[in-house]
Amino acid sequence: MTRRAIIGLSVAIAGGAALAAYGLSAHAEAAPHESVAATVPAVPQIGEPPGTGPDSLVGVFEGRTPCGTIAADFTGFPIANCEKVKWRVTLFRDPSTRKATTYSFKGTRATRQGRWRIERGVGGDRNRVVYHLDYRGPPDRRTDLDVRDRDIYQPADGGLPKVLSLLAVDDNVLLLLDRELNVLVGDASWSYALNRINLPAR
Numbered sequence: 001m002t003r004r005a006i007i008g009l010s011v012a013i014a015g016g017a018a019l020a021a022y023g024l025s026a027h028a029e030a031a032p033h034e035s036v037a038a039t040v041p042a043v044p045q046i047g048e049p050p051g052t053g054p055d056s057l058v059g060v061f062e063g064r065t066p067c068g069t070i071a072a073d074f075t076g077f078p079i080a081n082c083e084k085v086k087w088r089v090t091l092f093r094d095p096s097t098r099k100a101t102t103y104s105f106k107g108t109r110a111t112r113q114g115r116w117r118i119e120r121g122v123g124g125d126r127n128r129v130v131y132h133l134d135y136r137g138p139p140d141r142r143t144d145l146d147v148r149d150r151d152i153y154q155p156a157d158g159g160l161p162k163v164l165s166l167l168a169v170d171d172n173v174l175l176l177l178d179r180e181l182n183v184l185v186g187d188a189s190w191s192y193a194l195n196r197i198n199l200p201a202r
Contacts (some may be wrong), residue, residue: 041139061194074162
């Protein structure tokens with residue numbers, strides 16, 4: 001084989017290899033890239049279990065009462081030289097069960113928080129509804145710290161367990177009751193009534 005023929009054959013082989021390489025590269029570039037879209041399932045919105053949400057507002061009741069023994073005992077305001085005591089009682093209930101839960105009190109130089117409950121049919125009257133607010137206070141003077149009081153009275157705990165009772169006349173008016181659940185009578189200037197107020201929206 002002549003030198004010219006050998007050179008021609010080498011050029012042909014090199015050209016064929018180059019074309020084959022180009023064809024493979026072009027096929028690879030032309031092949032579409034397959035992309036798998038990741039499917040993310042929606043996260044279910046789970047509501048709060050019953051009874052664990054924030055307590056709902058029953059109402060805010062406000063009034064000014066005489067400085068009687070029961071009012072002074074609950075509010076902690078001294079009776080001496082006292083004309084009236086300011087009250088603001090806020091009642092809350094469980095939003096799911098609608099049962100009474102907690103209350104807060106703000107008054108003349110005093111605040112208090114605690115639990116409350118509802119009693120129906122008081123005194124044999126099925127229409128009579130009474131709200132009982134639990135609190136702790138000093139022993140009643142009339143008991144003079146009898147044996148029972150001496151056993152349970154712990155000043156460091158805030159005093160004896162006691163109850164303030166309010167008669168729900170309707171949804172808008174509460175009347176303070178004495179220890180025997182009788183309505184307290186006011187004087188010429190002030191009554192023992194607390195009236196619902198509508199607070200401005202925030």
